[in-house]
Amino acid sequence: MKNCPIVVSRIGRSYTGPMASSREFDATRLDVETFAAEGAVLQGQWPLRDLPRLRDSVAADMPPEPADAVRWKARGERMANVRPELWLHLEADASIALQCQRCLAPVEVSVVVDRRFGFVAGEDAAAALDATSDDDIIALTRTLDLRVLVEDELLLALPLVPMHAVCPTPLAVHDADHSVDEAANPFAALAALKSDRNGTH
Numbered sequence: 001m002k003n004c005p006i007v008v009s010r011i012g013r014s015y016t017g018p019m020a021s022s023r024e025f026d027a028t029r030l031d032v033e034t035f036a037a038e039g040a041v042l043q044g045q046w047p048l049r050d051l052p053r054l055r056d057s058v059a060a061d062m063p064p065e066p067a068d069a070v071r072w073k074a075r076g077e078r079m080a081n082v083r084p085e086l087w088l089h090l091e092a093d094a095s096i097a098l099q100c101q102r103c104l105a106p107v108e109v110s111v112v113v114d115r116r117f118g119f120v121a122g123e124d125a126a127a128a129l130d131a132t133s134d135d136d137i138i139a140l141t142r143t144l145d146l147r148v149l150v151e152d153e154l155l156l157a158l159p160l161v162p163m164h165a166v167c168p169t170p171l172a173v174h175d176a177d178h179s180v181d182e183a184a185n186p187f188a189a190l191a192a193l194k195s196d197r198n199g200t201h
């Protein structure tokens with residue numbers, strides 16, 4: 001018997017890993033460098049009113065939306081021997097009522113975002129790297145507002161022309177389709193007319 005094993009085991013028990021769960025990250029003031037270095041994960045949900053630009057896209061006559069309208073998850077990663085070495089993986093999804101461009105009634109649209117962002121120091125370096133990378137490269141700042149980033153990405157993911165697969169008001173659809181067809185095909189109609197007159201077959 002050399003030493004007292006009890007002391008050793010006590011020390012071992014008190015050790016729970018490097019800065020483990022003690023650190024808390026703030027999504028609206030995220031320290032990306034530390035977040036990535038620790039491989040940390042942060043997730044949560046926001047009501048649409050916290051994302052005012054996205055809220056503006058919602059059909060006007062919709063009732064107040066739930067507190068978890070936007071669900072998101074962020075994961076930090078530091079990659080060795082790669083530039084950038086700091087990465088943020090971002091997932092978000094939201095169910096949003098937009099105005100159908102065919103019948104003008106609200107249409108529920110699911111928007112999903114799954115992207116990753118690389119971070120380097122300096123605006124110029126970020127811009128140069130961004131131009132040659134398939135991923136989005138962002139200049140590293142002391143803090144990052146994840147909510148703004150999530151809102152940007154959800155806005156980009158919105159359909160340009162939201163529409164029901166089948167509109168709930170078929171009469172309005174018929175009228176709209178008819179007028180669009182006539183307006184869109186004047187040359188086709190003219191070509192058919194000329195073809196008939198010339199007697200071509």
Ligand SMILES: [Zn+2]
Pocket residue numbers: 100101102103104105107163164166167168
């Ligand atoms: Zn519709």
